[in-house]
Amino acid sequence: MSTPLRIGPHTVQPPVVLAPMAGITNAPFRTLCREFSGGKGLFVSEMITTRALVERNEKTMQLIHFDETERPRSIQLYGVDPATVGKAVRMIAEEDLADHIDLNFGCPVPKVTRKGGGSALPYKRNLLRAILREAVSGAGDLPVTMKMRKGIDDDHITFLDAGRIAVEEGVTSIALHGRTAAQHYGGTADWDAIARLKEHVPEIPVLGNGDIWSAEDALRMVRETGCDGVVVGRGCLGRPWLFADLVAAFEGRTQDIARPALREVADVMVRHATLLGEWIGDEARGVIDFRKHVAWYLKGFAVGSEMRKRLAITSSLEELRSGLDELDLGQPWPAGADGPRGRTSGNNRVVLPDGWLKDPYDCAGIGEDAELDTSGG
Secondary structure, three states: OOOOOOOOOOEEOOEEEEEEOOOOOOHHHHHHHHHOOOOOOOOEEEEEHHHHHHHHOOOHHHHOOOOOOOOOOOEEEEEOHHHHHHHHHHHHOOOOOOOOOEEEEOOOHHHHHHOOOOOHHHOOHHHHHHHHHHHHHHOOOOOOEEEEEOEEOOEEOOOOHHHHHHHHHHOOOEEOOOOOOOOOOOOOOHHHHHHHHHHHHHOEEHHHHHHHHHHHHHHHHHHHHHOOOOEEEEOOOOOOOOHHHHHHOOOOOOOOOOOOOOHHHHHHHHHHHHHHHHHHOOOHHHHHHHHHHHHHHOOOOOOOOOHHHOOOOOHHHHHHHHHHHHOOOOOOOOOOOOOOOOOOOOOOOOOOOOOOOOHHHHHHHHHHHOOOOOOOO
């Protein structure tokens, strides 16, 4: 049995966290993952923009809707202006919108880093400190955690400084994705960096993220880095049952690894699309939103390219189900389907505000106008 992870008053056992992913980790997907895990673990919302939350943007207010069975309710916030972050956190605390707040300092997407947000922000040490201070003081009894990357690129590594600032400002735990912003999702995650951060900030839990494609990967990361838990992102795309595997592995039941046949996968696909339709309030829009998941669910199975295309343009549950019923549903779980999935592009130039790298301490020019106004990344 693994040691439980403590996030403020919350015990996360086993120490497994669903990473926030834009357009993916909405309430329906979190529901699926939680069902497979038996309710064990921590499942974080999509990235919520502090400005949009404070302005009560309609889409954002839907994104922070939690099913009544979700406990603890976990929101990830993105912001670059300390005052706006502070307002958003106080709103969450005062209106009982969540039980845990995670701050995003890991997103490498250009529209985020261009504003100085996400993985660009920890380079500005004083700005990072100001945001963390506002968040922790505004959160009251709610625990505040943060997720970050190693740095902007190999010449601008920030994770050790950022970890120390987080401890000093009262952050409850830190998750580190072992890549720089420039790497995006390419190459191999640097698990040694996770081990170094754990040694650097022994006072609080450190969670490791990057290249966890199987339950065995998760156990190996904990073994090799000494981290206190794992954050799983792309590994569960089209594979929400990975959380059943993770629970089994951390509980010492490594033989209980899910190997669903295509029939079971098809049933999960239809349930996922159904949940999306119920959440959105429109079956067709739910199925359309589900289309991006089709290739992930079918990875490795013998499904012809024409049928893959057909399934990826369905717009009703009946159409989806009838298409799936034409497949050879007796196919066993394919060898190699446990491997990497999702985006793998790497070595991108990081888009930053003008002069961002000149001074790691000066944060002039950052204000409310730098905030994104749309949630979900």
